[in-house]
Amino acid sequence: MADPASTEIPRYRPTDIEPRWQQRWLDDGTYEVDNDKIASLDADQVRYVLSMYPYPSGPAHIGHVRNYTFGDLLVRYHTMNGKTVLSPIGFDSFGLPAENAAIKSGEHPRSFTNARIEELSSSLRRIGAVYDWRRMIKSHDPDYILWNQRLFLTFYESGLVYRKNSPVNWCSGCQTVLANEQVVDGLCERSDDPVERRDMEQWFYRITDYAQELLDDLDHIEWPDRVKTMQRNWIGRSEGAQFGLPIADADGNARTGTPPLEVYTTRPDTSFGMTFAVMSPEHPRVDELTSADQLEAVRAFQKSLDNKSEIDRLSTAGNIEKRGVFTGSHVVNPVTNTAIPLYLADYVLTTYGTGAIMAVPGQDQRDWDFAKAYGLDIIRTVQPPDDFDGEAFTGDGPAINSANEKLDLNGMEVAEAKAKATDWIEEANLGTRQINFRLRDWLLSRQRFWGCPIPMIYCDDCGLRPAPLSDLPIEAPDDVEFRPTGESPLLYHEGFLNTTCPDCAKPARRETDTMDTFVDSSWYFLRFIDPWNMDTAVNSDLAEKFMPVDQYIGGIEHAILHLMYARFFTKALADTGLAPSGIREPFRRLFTQGMVRMGGGKMSKSKGNTVAPEETIDAHGADALRLAILQVKPPAEDVDYEDFQIDGCERFLQRLWRLALPESDLTTNMRTGELTAADTEIDKATHHLIDRITRDYERWSYNTAVAAFMEFTNGLYKYVQADDGAHADTLAFAIDTMLALMAPAVPHITGELVERRQSGNVHLAAWPVADEAKLVVDTVTMIVQVNGKVRDRIDVPAEISDTDAEALAIGSEAVAGYLDGEPKKVIVRAPKLVNIVA
RNA sequence: GCCCGGGUGGCGGAACGGCAGACGCGGCGGACUCAAAAUCCGCUGUCCGAAAGGGCGUGUGGGUUCGAAUCCCACCCCGGGCACCA
Secondary structure, eight states, X not given: OOOHHHXXXXXXXXXXXXXXXXXXXXXXXXXXXXXXXXXXXXXXGEEEEEEOOOOOOSSOOHHHHHHHHHHHHHHHHHHHTTOEEEOOOEEOOOSXXXXXHHHHHOOOHHHHHHHHHHHHHHHHHHTTOOOOXXXXXXXXSHHHHHHHHHHXXXXXXXXXXEEEEEEEEEETTTTEEEXXXXXXXXXXXXXOOBEEEEEEEEEEEOGGGGHHHHHHGGXXXXXXXXXXXXXXXXXXXXXXXXXXXXXXXXXXXBOSSSOOEEEEESOXXXXXXXXXXXXXXXOTTHHHHOOGGGXXXXXXXXXXXXXXXXXXXXXXXXXXXXXXXXXXXXXXXXXXXXXXXXEEETTSOTTSTTSEEEEOTTTOHHXXXXXXXXXXXXXXXXXXXXXXXXXSOOSOOOBOSOBXXXXXXXXXXXXXXXXXXXXXXXXXXXXXXXXXXXXXXXXXXXXXXXXXXXXXXXXTTTEEEEOOGGGOSOXXXXXXXXXXXXXXXXXXXXXXXXXXXXXXXXXXXXXXXXXXXXXXXXXXXXXXXXXXXXXXXXXXXXXXXXXXXXXXXXXXXXXXXXXXXXXXXXXXXXXXTSSOTTOOOSBSBEEEEOOEEETTEEOOGGGTOOOOSHHHHHHHOHHHHHHHHHHHSOXXXXXXXXXXXXXXXXXXXXXXXXXXXXXXXXXXXXXXXXXXXXXXXXXHHXXXXXXXXXXXXXXXXXXXXXXXXXXXXXXXXXXXXXXXOOBHHHHHHHHHHHHHHHTTTSHHHHHHHHHHTTOOOGGGSOOOOOOGGGGOOOEEEEEEEETTEEEEEEEEETTOOHHHHHHHHHHOHHHHTTXXXXXXXXXXXXXXXXXXXX
16 A cells, blocks of 8 residues: 555656756856955955866866866855855867867867867756856957967066977977877877977976075965975975086196086085086087097987987986997096096986086986996995995985095085085185076977967068067967868968068068967966956956965866966066066965776876766766765865765765655654753754864865765654654754755755755855854763773763773773783873773 | 875775774665565674674884874885876
8 A cells, every 4th residue: 555645745856956956046146246246345255266177178077077066065165154256167278189179070179169168068057066157268269369468478578488499299200299198109199100309499488487486485375285295396496506517638637718517416515426427418518528439429329319208318217328428528527636527318408407417426326327337436425324235325424535635524414515515616616506496497389270379470670579469369260271290270371370570561470389278277267357358467456356266176187287387377477567466376275186087097088088977967966976976085086987876875865855855754743842852962963063064164075074964864864763753843953954064065956955945045045053052062982991902981071080080991890801900001081081001 | 217195894985193994885684565676774894702702904014102094114006297188
């Protein structure tokens, strides 16, 4: 016999309720922020929550969903806390994949990209993420191109832009430049031709001007320590000395009239152990310093590096024998006054320091390996400890073998020896102390079509000229043909190429390089503040209100490049007057969420292992998917898609629905009147839930928040099914409170249930506040340990004194058997623990 | 190779230096059902034991501590980044 009541209960059908709520959020403009209302608000009433804008690769994959769920939860949470929350969205819409698609299919990247943006926008709406869509920015919007180009020109005027030669990956078969990603095992992924390194004149941003500030300001932002550490290491500040090694003549004496070879070292204290020197194979003085009989070997060595990546070159794996070559020349170690051989080695880079090093095999493992391979001398200048069984010794210890007539370091520890050696180098006029950074200037030119054109003009008479502002935006043309080789169509488009010189009005040609897409993403967060403004790139008044971004959310894979470039842009914009000078950092707090992996590897469009959320949403609903994302792992960690527990989450939402629905079969008979002990328990648990969820949301512990919801719901099921049933008021408060706490996580079902319970719009409701008095616990389970092992548990009053706690523990029968006479020591941590050391 | 993370039951995970394994998945059992599904309730680290109870247990090896998953050192394995994928 079927229960007639149960058939009448409306079922939880996410596909029925979710679209309605999504439409409502759009229609009501709940998450839109009007700039004209911002002026009257205090900074504390305004929040700026931003998830990194996505590259539009098509419909969202599950990695996107994870990212945007975290951000959406925060937007909704802060909104319920009474804040005005700026939550914009945009698309990083320039880039290689659209160009590759164009080469394959002939479809113009613009229409291709716009279609992908539509798909991605639609999936973002379908997961229930809320944005102020009116502020949408696409990197390829003409307006955004215009301001991007204006910023470039302003930086150019300020001396933050320059040109120099730099190597690119060149495919001789395709006659085009390849991205690193397009080089597979040294071959072109399109044509399989070998890829060589070729020098080209390219554009750079002078990010190194900001190296010290980029380093220092890390101390003032709330970012994960690991990201700060990665950025510090990337900037790579080192203190050392730069000095000259005189070129030796045939007799081994310093040659006159030839400038010495400049080297940089962080360990000037080890100079007495310098037994050879090494130049980068690209060093400008290689030709000058190569002897006739070594010329052939040097040329062959240089040639062998054409197809070697920097990672290969810096790697210490592989046989060192083929990684260097003797130049045939010697230089003089100015400290020992002896001639030492000069080599080239692949692991010395022109981009760092002076492009030449002094080699000290005794204290540097790579130099040690090199010395062994080439039969060079090894002199220790730091005494290793007696039990040291390694090769090069890089640790601290007293200096040895380190004295000449004027300088004696022997016996000094490294720091002292370093200071003294540096002083001496300066006094002896050999060189100067020097701070170096590993950070290199930002190469922003790309030999591509689908990017923001660099607004420069080449005139045969006037040279390089900035494009006039009236030309902006300079857009990539629509009538282009993509060649199968991947060459940029800009190189052949006469309409784009031909212009006139802004100075002499003679025919001139446009720059065909476009900007790195990291340029677009380096300031979009500033444009979101007032994307409609056509007077200025950044609305400074509003920027003062909104900036810095209170919470920036994105993948850990952006820990270095994007986040460093955005920090640089923010500082440069402030210094060039384009943004308020006080805004030195873009993102006050950063959260880097882990990646969603598939079969253990990174999920990406290029690997073809993405999972579309659409089917999951159709089958289980967006709320179940959101909940599964929150539940499966701490947000900071990588997660395998296989581990998502959608079924369990959907089941939980069904349980919630059944319990919270006004016509629930579980709540047909409820008590009123006097509260019982059980009611008080539930009430206290409700206040504890408020406390716990608030703290979990604040500390990004969403998986434990979901556990708390499930635990609480299980408790309520027991409560309503108990013999004496639930008290109507207690239960209503418990359920309404939980729905409010869950609203940021699962916005559709909570919106629907609260509306059906006639409790209003949960998303506009105030965030619940716990009653401190109800959080007080009066009884605690005290742990009694003997030698660190748990032997008893005793319920004690929360305010128990140390003396009483100890007496209780010693008197415990369970403990007696483990004690042999007087305890040696008793550690008391009342009321939680007593440890007896027997 | 270098820089940065991570490693806890069958699985995802929880745990201010203080009860290891919350919560979920899976599994097992029970209730309901003619039956099944769904739902509801219970059990579920491992070894010994009928049970009570006890031993062992957080990648491996050492250390600090009254007490270590947590702090330190070394090693192994997995992931991210390495400057033109974004």
